[in-house]
Amino acid sequence: MVLLESSTLEYGKAICDFDLADTVSGRNITNKDLNKDIVVIAFICNHCPYVVRIAENFSALAAKTNDFVNWIAISANDPGYREDDSPENMSKFAAKYNFNFPYLFDESQEVARAFGAVCTPDIFVYKQGKLAYHARFEDLERAIEDLKTGNKISFPDKVSAGCSIKWK
Numbered sequence: 001m002v003l004l005e006s007s008t009l010e011y012g013k014a015i016c017d018f019d020l021a022d023t024v025s026g027r028n029i030t031n032k033d034l035n036k037d038i039v040v041i042a043f044i045c046n047h048c049p050y051v052v053r054i055a056e057n058f059s060a061l062a063a064k065t066n067d068f069v070n071w072i073a074i075s076a077n078d079p080g081y082r083e084d085d086s087p088e089n090m091s092k093f094a095a096k097y098n099f100n101f102p103y104l105f106d107e108s109q110e111v112a113r114a115f116g117a118v119c120t121p122d123i124f125v126y127k128q129g130k131l132a133y134h135a136r137f138e139d140l141e142r143a144i145e146d147l148k149t150g151n152k153i154s155f156p157d158k159v160s161a162g163c164s165i166k167w168k
Contacts, residue, residue, distance in 0.1 A: 006122045006134065006160040013131045015039065016114040020074065020104035023090040029102045034070040038147050039126040040140070043117040043165065045077040046093040047084040050162035051120050054137045055097040058121075061141055062101050069144060071101035076112035077120070081166040112165055119162040127151055136160040 019030045042058070044051045062071040073094075079086040087105045094103040106112050115124060125133035125143055128151075133143040135157035146153050 003161055003163070005119065007116050007118055008159065009116050009131060009134050011131050011134075015041075015126045015129050015131070016111065018074075018104075018106075018111045018114075020106055020111060021087070022102040023087045023105050024094050024099065024103055029072065029104055034072070036068055036070045037128055038065075038068060038144060039070045039072070039129075040144070041072045041074065041115070041124045041126070043076060043112055043115070043120055043122040043124075044073050045075045045085050045120045045163070045166075046089050047082055048120040048163040054121060055093075058137065059097045059099055061144075062099070065141075065144055066100060068148060073099065073101065073103045074106050074111060074117075075103070075120075076106035076109045076117065077166040078109070078168045080168070085166070109165075109167060117165060119160060119164055121162050122160055122165075133157060134160075 015031055017031050019028055022029050075085055075090055077085040090103050090105060121137055123137060123140060127147045132147055133153050143153050
């Protein structure tokens, strides 16, 4: 396991296009399906201890805010590297942690690269389609509350850190 920090990205960047299969429902989800003012997209995986540590709280925060936030989780890990990250196991992981949002599989890893994701968890929050927060989970609820009432985060962000995405 290699601890890696997320990259620093330019705020205001538009949300990337994507069209990926949801491992829970089996249907494809696109960025055009996101219809709320605030969108959280988190690159995660099943086996990363940093993700496992936050999974229950991540799911609870999604449940608490899903009336005004679209939530998406994406795994771009190569399941050939670790079977735990296969789409079948992603579905089991989503059930175990009561995900009430799509858990998408980025088999080509192109979506992760387009977003600039480098680690798990790597969390991106958009307000009106523009990147407004890209930092650690521990401050995510506060960031969402700031964005609910305004367009900016009221505190300095701290980069996320976690396991590296397992690239092909």
